[in-house]
Amino acid sequence: MNIRYQQIQGRSLGFYALVAGLGVFILAALGSVYYMEHNGHFVTGMNNRIVWGLPHVFALFLIIAASGALNVASIASVFQKKLYKPLSRLSGLVALALLAGGLMVLVLDLGRPDRLIVAMTEYNFKSIFAWNIILYNGFFVIVAVYLWMMFERRMNKFSRKAGIAAFIWRLILTTGTGSIFGLLVARHAYDAMIMAPKFIAMSFSFGLAFFILILMASYKWSERPLGDVVLNRLRNLLGVFVAAVLYFVIVFHIGNIYLAENKNVAMLLFNTNSIYTNLFWYGQILLGSLVPLLLIYHPVFKGNRSVLGLASLLVLIGGIVQMYVLIIGGQAYPLEMFPGKEILEGYGELVIYQASLPEMLLGVGGVAVALIAVVFLIKFLPFLPESLADKVADPHHKA
């Protein structure tokens, strides 16, 4: 059966309320940027020890999720799973939207965002950051071409090739994002190339959670049929990805505990009463990993959409907490400048960071930008299949 794609009507009160609501967050974010850039970063909670604060947490979270959101399309075109094919267009869109939101936050938190042109024209090819600028821009181009191949009937025959290119590109991109931390040789909290595959696993998990929530919301609010076949498949996939992230987290930390030089920083997460310890255990592990796994795999919740939505939401919240522990916690732990010595004065204490309101608004604004991009584009272009009922999504499905 041919899949028919159709724009959403987008004329309901609910639609306009959603756009207005997201618009308020975006305006608040822009106002915050003006305030922070006008005064300087002293109005934020950031300082010379916590140089990357809450905006980076949101920015990197969104950028990681962006590459992962493309996975649904990749499964269809690269691995040729037919069930995912109708979801491919939305997958590409969510990927681009999340990346746009993440990059907006990243750029607007620069000390000199007005010098963005410098970042586009002066490249240090030894810098993984410079590579990431190329990878992010390339991702926009490749995914846009991929979407065009999917939309334009005459170009459909190239969509698999474009999909493979996009899939390879996104793996390199997330490797690049992970390497931002993995290559920081001076910091014991990072400095491990396992960061790269760990970030790829995180991208699978966060990106799919975003995708599931956007898919469920758009079908519910546009009153289109969405069958259990699709959702159950996505649910199982999410479970695998959440477990994969947990695996990498465990391996990473066991490695740190084993190495004497990294033991202190590992212990920060295991036996102190700092905020980072609590966020790690209660936020990242319990709320963001174990509870979602329970909600996904426990037989009682089988087929329950609200529970799947809740699990996806918890994966996202847990993801933000994970990025917070990684980025802020990793910086809060002092550099080991003098192995074998204790620093008494001048440096060395665990820094506590308190995010300011403008930083929070900027971060949330990035999410709002991503969502508003999706909302507008599904209104103006046919991204969503008219129906994802079981008999459409899977012709061999027997009720």
Added chain:
Amino acid sequence: MSKKLNRRDFIKSTTASTAGVATIASGISLTTFAVNDNPVTKEKRWGMLVDINQLSESDIDNMVNACQEENGWGNETHSTGHQKPSWIKKIKVKDRATGKIDSLPMMCQHCEQPPCVDVCPTNASMRREDGVVLVDKHLCIGCRYCMMACPYDARSFVHENLSNQKEHMPRGKGTVESCTLCVHRVDKGGVPACAEAVSGEGVIFGDLYDADSKINQTLKKIQSTQIRADLNLNTGVRYSGI
């Protein structure tokens, strides 16, 4: 045909030994730089040897004060706590086994393989041919990745608008800065302000490559160390007595 000099090469390879400044109206200056007879080359490697056994705590405080005075940092009115810049600071460490306590000045170590230069996306962080690590304030976009990469916590981000800056040391809100080894002095044949602030032999500044220099000769004789030597960065700042 000789290569045309761009701004970057200019900063890297010239030393503004003579700068004529003519004020033609309030706020407008014409600055002319004379080409230096003694250009920056890799034949030199500026370095500093800090002998902490010869430095008292007040010596280190004097070094910090001299740096502040020379380069005009430390008077920020809005920045609080860790937001305040610190180009050089006094660190006190205690040996976990013996309990021996040492105080030392900590600043940019002017690495031969500087992680800050490696990670900088725009080439704003750079290393001059003679080993001095600097930030080009015109190229810095304020991403702070260099601060993440520096093993010595040596860099500061300017968190607020600044006024009354030193003419020889322009700084700017939203960019990163650190010890310049007082290149504006060194290029005129002087020594960094911190080294000058210490009487005696506690801090020796000079050309590490010059076999006749005091720093070279002293380093041949005494035991010295590089902080985080395990990272293999080959620092220009060396310590003895730790």
